[in-house]
Amino acid sequence: MSDTKGSRETSAATPAAEATCEDLLKLGNFLCFSVYSAGHAFTRAYKPILDKLGLTYPQYLVMVALWEADGQTIGGLGSRLGLESNTLTPLVKRLEAMELVSRHRCTEDERQVRVRLSDKGSGLKAMAAGIPLCLGAATGMTHEDARRMQADLDRLREALETAAPRLSEVFEATRAKG
Amino acid sequence: MSDTKGSRETSAATPAAEATCEDLLKLGNFLCFSVYSAGHAFTRAYKPILDKLGLTYPQYLVMVALWEADGQTIGGLGSRLGLESNTLTPLVKRLEAMELVSRHRCTEDERQVRVRLSDKGSGLKAMAAGIPLCLGAATGMTHEDARRMQADLDRLREALETAAPRLSEVFEATRAKG
DNA sequence: AGAAAATTTATCGTGTGCGATTTAATCGCA
DNA sequence: TGCGATTAAATCGCACACGATAAATTTTCT
Numbered sequence: 071m072s073d074t075k076g077s078r079e080t081s082a083a084t085p086a087a088e089a090t091c092e093d094l095l096k097l098g099n100f101l102c103f104s105v106y107s108a109g110h111a112f113t114r115a116y117k118p119i120l121d122k123l124g125l126t127y128p129q130y131l132v133m134v135a136l137w138e139a140d141g142q143t144i145g146g147l148g149s150r151l152g153l154e155s156n157t158l159t160p161l162v163k164r165l166e167a168m169e170l171v172s173r174h175r176c177t178e179d180e181r182q183v184r185v186r187l188s189d190k191g192s193g194l195k196a197m198a199a200g201i202p203l204c205l206g207a208a209t210g211m212t213h214e215d216a217r218r219m220q221a222d223l224d225r226l227r228e229a230l231e232t233a234a235p236r237l238s239e240v241f242e243a244t245r246a247k248g
Numbered sequence: 249m250s251d252t253k254g255s256r257e258t259s260a261a262t263p264a265a266e267a268t269c270e271d272l273l274k275l276g277n278f279l280c281f282s283v284y285s286a287g288h289a290f291t292r293a294y295k296p297i298l299d300k301l302g303l304t305y306p307q308y309l310v311m312v313a314l315w316e317a318d319g320q321t322i323g324g325l326g327s328r329l330g331l332e333s334n335t336l337t338p339l340v341k342r343l344e345a346m347e348l349v350s351r352h353r354c355t356e357d358e359r360q361v362r363v364r365l366s367d368k369g370s371g372l373k374a375m376a377a378g379i380p381l382c383l384g385a386a387t388g389m390t391h392e393d394a395r396r397m398q399a400d401l402d403r404l405r406e407a408l409e410t411a412a413p414r415l416s417e418v419f420e421a422t423r424a425k426g
Numbered sequence: 427a428g429a430a431a432a433t434t435t436a437t438c439g440t441g442t443g444c445g446a447t448t449t450a451a452t453c454g455c456a
Numbered sequence: 457t458g459c460g461a462t463t464a465a466a467t468c469g470c471a472c473a474c475g476a477t478a479a480a481t482t483t484t485c486t
Contacts, residue, residue, distance in 0.1 A: 091377065094377070094380040094381065095312060095315055095316070095373065095376065095377060095380065096312075096316055097309070097312050097313055097316060097328065097329075099380070099398075100309075100312070100380070101387070101389075101394045101397060101398050101401075102290040102294070102383065103309060104397070104398045104401040104402055104405070105283060105286050105287050105290055105401060106287055106290070106309070107330050107401075107402075107405050108283050108401045108402075108404050108405045108408070109283050109284055109287040110330055111330075111404070111405040111408040111409055111412075112280040112283055112284070112408060114408070114409075114412055115408040115409075115411060115412040115415055116280070117412075118412070118415055118416035118419075119415055119416060119419045122416075122419070131275070131278075131281060131284070134273060134274075134275050134278070135275055137273055138273070138274055138275060150275065151275075152285050152288055152289075195273065197423070198273065199269065199272070199273060200419060200422040200423050201419070202272040202273065202277070202278070203272065203422060204415060204418050204419045204422050205280065205415075207411075207418065208407065208408060208411035208412070208415055208418070209279070209404055209407050209408065209411075210407040210411070211279075211404070211407070215400075216279045219279060219282070219397075219400050219401075219404070220277075220279050220282045222393075222397050222400070223279075223282040223283060223285075223286045223397075224282055224285075224286075226286050226289070226387055226389070226397070227282070227285050227286045227289040229386065229387050229388040229389070230286070230289040230290060230292070230293040230386060230387060231289055231292075231293075233293060233385075233386035233387075233388070234289075234292055234293040234295075234296070234386070237293055237296055237297055237382060237383075237386055238296035238297060238300075240382050240385065240386070241296075241297045241300070241378065241379065241382045244378040244381060244382050245375070245378050
């Protein structure tokens with residue numbers, strides 16, 4: 071608010087479309103916050119539907135992964151969902167307590183645990199089949215727009231995962247100059 | 249993988265661009281999962297940088313909100329960040345324990361608690377100033393693309409928040425038909 | 427003025443997420 | 457063969473996130 075006129079005076083260095091240094095620390099300009107908030111909005115939108123299946127949102131994602139490919143290991147589910155065993159182990163144990171899945175040590179490699187859908191777990195798929203359409207309608211987006219956003223988000227995730235290991239040094243370098 | 253040829257046979261009813269019912273329950277087609285994963289990727293990318301400030305990612309967002317407008321109430325921060333007092337109260341108490349903020353009951357309305365930056369908290373802003381540029385570089389996106397994604401995500405969040413209260417009934421209706 | 431309703435924050439319990447560590451099994455290599 | 461390194465789960469502790477609820481204050485209504 072304070073110096074919007076400044077952008078005119080220094081238009082050669084900072085054209086109108088470019089944010090000032092001050093603007094960069096405004097929450098409204100944070101892409102990460104938009105992702106963060108949209109994620110919460112999804113969780114909240116799913117809640118009333120998933121309550122009817124007795125699932126939390128992460129539990130639902132695990133079930134979707136298993137409906138797509140049954141008998142995955144904890145590690146396999148983890149790499150598919152981007153979660154570690156310290157998150158998945160207790161989550162899957164809760165699914166087991168609900169009798170939706172069973173857990174077995176692999177005979178070939180006893181380090182691994184294979185997660186299998188029970189009849190009850192497989193049966194839940196029919197009830198869940200309508201959820202994507204329901205949520206799709208809720209977003210009010212066309213299928214094409216949704217796909218475009220997905221592609222954008224997946225590219226973003228990929229870029230972040232690639233850059234993450236170096237960010238600590240990049241930040242130090244930025245601080246040294248700034 | 250099993251029946252990609254099927255889309256040709258039934259092309260009149262389901263053109264190539266439209267997903268089959270089976271495809272709808274594949275994790276790769278879930279916009280919510282792309283948002284969920286991108287959110288985790290941001291948290292992980294921020295981690296090494298925020299460790300140097302001694303902040304978690306949600307704590308950082310609260311600090312950003314306070315740097316933008318100091319002296320907000322718990323409720324004000326909550327509506328800005330989309331969080332409830334049951335999340336913010338302990339989080340802000342941790343910021344207080346780190347001596348980054350102080351908490352005071354409002355004199356005008358003693359129900360409210362105002363959160364003020366300490367000198368240490370205000371000072372941290374200078375160190376945090378380089379983070380957006382650092383993360384911006386990490387995403388590998390142009391400023392325009394980032395803004396477009398932000399607009400898309402904010403529209404999505406808005407649509408989900410609007411639809412959420414009705415989703416339970418919409419789902420029932422969908423199930424009755426499907 | 428005074429009781430009922432509404433508002434604001436705080437508290438409690440459950441379920442993620444993840445860093446650090448542990449345990450058990452497998453692999454690699456001398 | 458055997459022993460150190462690696463890998464897969466599990467465990468533990470801490471910090472969100474949120475539903476349910478409680479406690480204190482203010483507002484509203486009569």
